[in-house]
Amino acid sequence: MYTGKIVFSQVMDLVPARRFHTCVKRYRGDFKVKHFTCLDHFRVMAFAQLSHRESLRDIEVCLRAMKSKLYHMGIRSSVSRNNLSNANEVRDWRIYADFAQVLIHQARQLYADEDCGKELKDFTLYALDASTIDLCLSLFPWARFRRHKAAIKLHTLIDLRGNIPTFIHISDGKLHDVNVLDILLPEPGAIYVVDRGYLDYERLYKMNLAKAFFVTRAKKNMRFRRRKSRPVDKSTGLRCDQTVVPVTFYASKNYPEPLRRIVFVDEETGKRYVFLTNNFLLPALTITELYKARWQVELFFKWIKQHLRIKAFFGTSENAVKCQIWIAISTYLLVAILKKTMHLDQSLYTILQVLSLSLFEKDPIPQLLAKWDPDERDSRICNQLSLFD
Numbered sequence: 001m002y003t004g005k006i007v008f009s010q011v012m013d014l015v016p017a018r019r020f021h022t023c024v025k026r027y028r029g030d031f032k033v034k035h036f037t038c039l040d041h042f043r044v045m046a047f048a049q050l051s052h053r054e055s056l057r058d059i060e061v062c063l064r065a066m067k068s069k070l071y072h073m074g075i076r077s078s079v080s081r082n083n084l085s086n087a088n089e090v091r092d093w094r095i096y097a098d099f100a101q102v103l104i105h106q107a108r109q110l111y112a113d114e115d116c117g118k119e120l121k122d123f124t125l126y127a128l129d130a131s132t133i134d135l136c137l138s139l140f141p142w143a144r145f146r147r148h149k150a151a152i153k154l155h156t157l158i159d160l161r162g163n164i165p166t167f168i169h170i171s172d173g174k175l176h177d178v179n180v181l182d183i184l185l186p187e188p189g190a191i192y193v194v195d196r197g198y199l200d201y202e203r204l205y206k207m208n209l210a211k212a213f214f215v216t217r218a219k220k221n222m223r224f225r226r227r228k229s230r231p232v233d234k235s236t237g238l239r240c241d242q243t244v245v246p247v248t249f250y251a252s253k254n255y256p257e258p259l260r261r262i263v264f265v266d267e268e269t270g271k272r273y274v275f276l277t278n279n280f281l282l283p284a285l286t287i288t289e290l291y292k293a294r295w296q297v298e299l300f301f302k303w304i305k306q307h308l309r310i311k312a313f314f315g316t317s318e319n320a321v322k323c324q325i326w327i328a329i330s331t332y333l334l335v336a337i338l339k340k341t342m343h344l345d346q347s348l349y350t351i352l353q354v355l356s357l358s359l360f361e362k363d364p365i366p367q368l369l370a371k372w373d374p375d376e377r378d379s380r381i382c383n384q385l386s387l388f389d
Helices: 007-012 017-026 038-051 056-065 081-090 093-110 177-182 201-209 249-254 284-292 295-308 318-341 348-358 365-371 374-384
Strands: 125-135 144-146 149-159 164-172 191-193 213-217 224-230 238-246 259-265 272-277
Touching: 007 038, 007 318, 007 348, 007 365, 017 038, 017 093, 038 056, 038 081, 038 093, 038 318, 038 348, 056 081, 081 318, 093 164, 093 318, 125 177, 125 295, 149 177, 149 295, 164 318, 177 201, 191 284, 201 213, 201 249, 213 284, 224 259, 238 249, 238 284, 259 284, 272 284, 295 348, 318 348, 348 365
Parallel strands: 125 191, 191 213
Antiparallel strands: 125 149, 144 149, 149 164, 213 272, 224 238, 238 259, 259 272
16 A cells, blocks of 8 residues: 555545645635645645754755655645745644644544543543743744743643543633633533642532533642541552532532542552542542543643744744644644554554654555564664653
8 A cells, every 4th residue: 555655655645635625725725825835834844743853944954855755745846944934924823723623533533442441431531731832032922921931831631542632722821721621611421630720619610510520639728528438448549538528618619519539649659649529430549540641641742842842933923833833733643543543553652753763764654663673662762752851
């Protein structure tokens, strides 16, 4: 199927062209455009993400050095800094945001059967968190955060079955994390894992009324009245499993129903965790393991920050920054789809690193990954990958 195709083309073959052109037409992205279409723009920016390019000049030099292969990469126009800069400024970022939603839907279907444990097979699992991207105020005045700083925030909801981002909101740095709960539409029956920065009783009660579940950590100064205790196996690290109600005025007013309070002590670190949830069905130990899974959203943020080359955005306007973010997310999703459709055993992060070194190779991707000696591959990735630093 992939005989003679370079690796980059094999990845781009996963782009549903008809759906992409629908997104382009929706915002008239190619109106009066003769050269360097939105699809060319997407392919070049995706190449920049996969190959870790640092600047527009870096992209231009790299692709011009491979000019004879541009046609095979699906890029039908010449690539120059001027073309790229202009496209980043004028191509509506909503084109790539809408296309990312297409890929999200496709990826979630592929990962719907991922095993998350027997107790969780009937639940949809999400992790919600935000990450701040610092910017230079003199270059990005539209993103003023503080007096001498600029920043934007990525508020991201990850589907823990496959680590697929399902909801992304890009805001200025001033928006507090908990406010994104006002934008998010809770899915009945789903479990949302959040840190204690999202502990707002009024907003969590709205989630409870929507028949969705949440798992979060309690604040140290939480005051409550215990109604009931359930037995726990202390050898597992559990200390208590209680039904409680808040007793402070605003907490009891904003959340008038009982909560479940679980205390867990990590035997390795000795750290004590206190969890709150409105789910009274799952075993207490499963609730603690769910909160550990929240780390997956942190790994996603680290990948995004690595591939966005945060200190070297390709444009300084709000449109250019959002284009770059959404194309980077789409690239991540394409690799996730690639992993599932080609039945690859390696992690997304390993696949990304192999692809970054092999975009112009002509081997089929499964064969390319099979060539890597596991021990040698792991040592290379440990040296090259700053993702887990």
